[in-house]
Structure formats: C-alpha cells, structure tokens
Amino acid sequence: MQRHLLLVGCPDRTGLVHLITGALYQQGLNIVRNGEFVDRDNGMFYMRTEFEGDGDYDRIGTDLAAILGDDKGRSWMRFYPPRPKDIVVLATKEHHCLGDLLVRHAYGDLNARILSVISNHEILGDLVAKFALPFHVVPHAGKDRAVHEREVLAVLTDYGFDYLVLAKYMRILSPAFIEAFPSKIINIHHSFLPAFIGANPYKQAYERGVKIIGATAHFVTDDLDEGPIIAQDIIPVDHTHSARAMARAGRDVEKIVLARALGLVFDDRVVVTGNKTIIFD
Numbered sequence: 001m002q003r004h005l006l007l008v009g010c011p012d013r014t015g016l017v018h019l020i021t022g023a024l025y026q027q028g029l030n031i032v033r034n035g036e037f038v039d040r041d042n043g044m045f046y047m048r049t050e051f052e053g054d055g056d057y058d059r060i061g062t063d064l065a066a067i068l069g070d071d072k073g074r075s076w077m078r079f080y081p082p083r084p085k086d087i088v089v090l091a092t093k094e095h096h097c098l099g100d101l102l103v104r105h106a107y108g109d110l111n112a113r114i115l116s117v118i119s120n121h122e123i124l125g126d127l128v129a130k131f132a133l134p135f136h137v138v139p140h141a142g143k144d145r146a147v148h149e150r151e152v153l154a155v156l157t158d159y160g161f162d163y164l165v166l167a168k169y170m171r172i173l174s175p176a177f178i179e180a181f182p183s184k185i186i187n188i189h190h191s192f193l194p195a196f197i198g199a200n201p202y203k204q205a206y207e208r209g210v211k212i213i214g215a216t217a218h219f220v221t222d223d224l225d226e227g228p229i230i231a232q233d234i235i236p237v238d239h240t241h242s243a244r245a246m247a248r249a250g251r252d253v254e255k256i257v258l259a260r261a262l263g264l265v266f267d268d269r270v271v272v273t274g275n276k277t278i279i280f281d
Helices: 016-026 057-068 096-106 125-129 145-156 175-179 201-208 243-266
Strands: 003-011 030-039 044-052 076-080 085-091 112-119 135-137 163-166 185-189 212-219 229-236 270-273 276-279
Touching: 003 016, 003 057, 003 270, 016 030, 016 044, 016 057, 044 270, 057 076, 085 096, 096 112, 096 125, 096 243, 112 145, 125 135, 145 175, 163 243, 185 243, 212 243, 229 243, 229 276
Parallel strands: 085 112, 085 163, 112 135, 163 185
Antiparallel strands: 003 044, 003 076, 030 044, 185 212, 212 229, 270 276
8 A cells, every 4th residue: 555744834723633634635636644842932833644545645635735825835745655765975084974874774673775985085885895985086185165066966966865864974065065955964063062063073072071972963054063953962981082082982982873764764754944954753
C-alpha cells in the first residue's frame, strides 16, 4: 500500500485537524502517524501526517488547498511519497563524523544515499575508498574563497543532491554559496551553541572552566554558526579535563548529534520557520 507524507503550515484556526484529516478520510486514506504544533507567538499551525492508501491525490491536493487558503502567502502544503535523500558530504581532515556517516550508510542506517565526498585535502581519500564511493579533492591553498567555491560547485553539478552535509568541513562558506542551497546545508559545530562560536571552541571552553561541553547540528545561514538548530547534546567535564581531552570527548558527541540531526531531516521531521526549527520526533 502506497504511503505518503503531508506537511502543512498555515495560520491557526479552530478545526484544522478535523478538516485536514477529514479530507484524507473522504478519499479512503488511513492515517498511520500524526503530529501537530501551534506556534502561539506567530499564530501559525504546523502538522505532519503519514498516511497510506490509493486515493485520488489530485483531488486531495485541491481539497487541502481549499482548506488552507492562501492568506497572503503564509499557508503552504507539501505531500509526497517519502524516500531516502541523496547527499554530498564535504569534509576536511577530521575523520570521526565522516567515518560514522560512511558506516551508517554502508549498513542502511542513514535513510540517505551518499553520492560522493568532497574535501579540500587528500587525507580522507583512503577512508572513503574503503566504502567504494567517489572522492573529490578540491584544494584551497593559494586560492581565494570565490575561486575555490567555484571549483567545488563545478564538482557538485555532477550530482543531483537533496542536501550538503558538512562533516567537519573547516571552510567558511560565502553568502552566495549558501544562498544557492537554502535550508539544504547541514553543519555540525563543535560546541553547544550559542556558546563558543567560531574557531577553537574547546580551547575557549577550557579557558572558561566550563562543566559541560556539547555539539550542535544546524542549518547553515549567512550568520556564522547561528542557523536554525536541529539537534544538540552535552556531556559533563570538570577541571581535570585539558583542552585536548575535551576535544577528544567532544568528537563522540559531534558524530552522535550529527547522525541524530540527519535522521530527523532525512525522515522529513524538520520544519524551518524563521531562525528556528519545529521537530516532529
């Protein structure tokens, strides 16, 4: 039986759940999972519905559009059969996040297809080769950012991807690059944002004497390390931890948080609204 996913965002009003689920019921469709959220700050209603059956999908789209209305462009709706996402991974030298994704991909735990890995260094090539995936080296040395990004984009044109995953890709992307892929670039940051933005977060954390360290997975925007947050986690540390020990412990948190965030995104459980996310977990 065919399964579909419905995502809805519209101004909140009484009876929306009844009207939307009723439209599916009228087509003989069975709802297998449903989640709703009302953002009272902006008066918006959000809903994620998994349903199955063989109804008239053109009619469903028409009926739902009539229910939601336009309301000056604030209402939107998407429904489609869920599928694994196609991704390209960008990395630099650190192996822990990339290696974790490669293993999850090899064993079917990622709900995604890794199309290729792109790096500005050669060091991770042997690791990627073990998983028989394309690996592209686009060196950045001696080039300005615009030139290097054009070369990366030239490689990306060979792949029809849904998301770019920055698995410890230690290059700051330009606004033009980010604008080309809105809400399609996911980064893992090695701190519990908004604390310790930018470089050397574990050194910053050590010098501040923090008692927890963490990691944050987020969508990339023009504001460095300030895009909509998808997932975070922390672990305790104390005065006996050096900056190096914090970094070693932090690597485990980073790969777990990145995998959790990608699982949510690839299962279509994340809605971006402004600079935050709604998670249907």
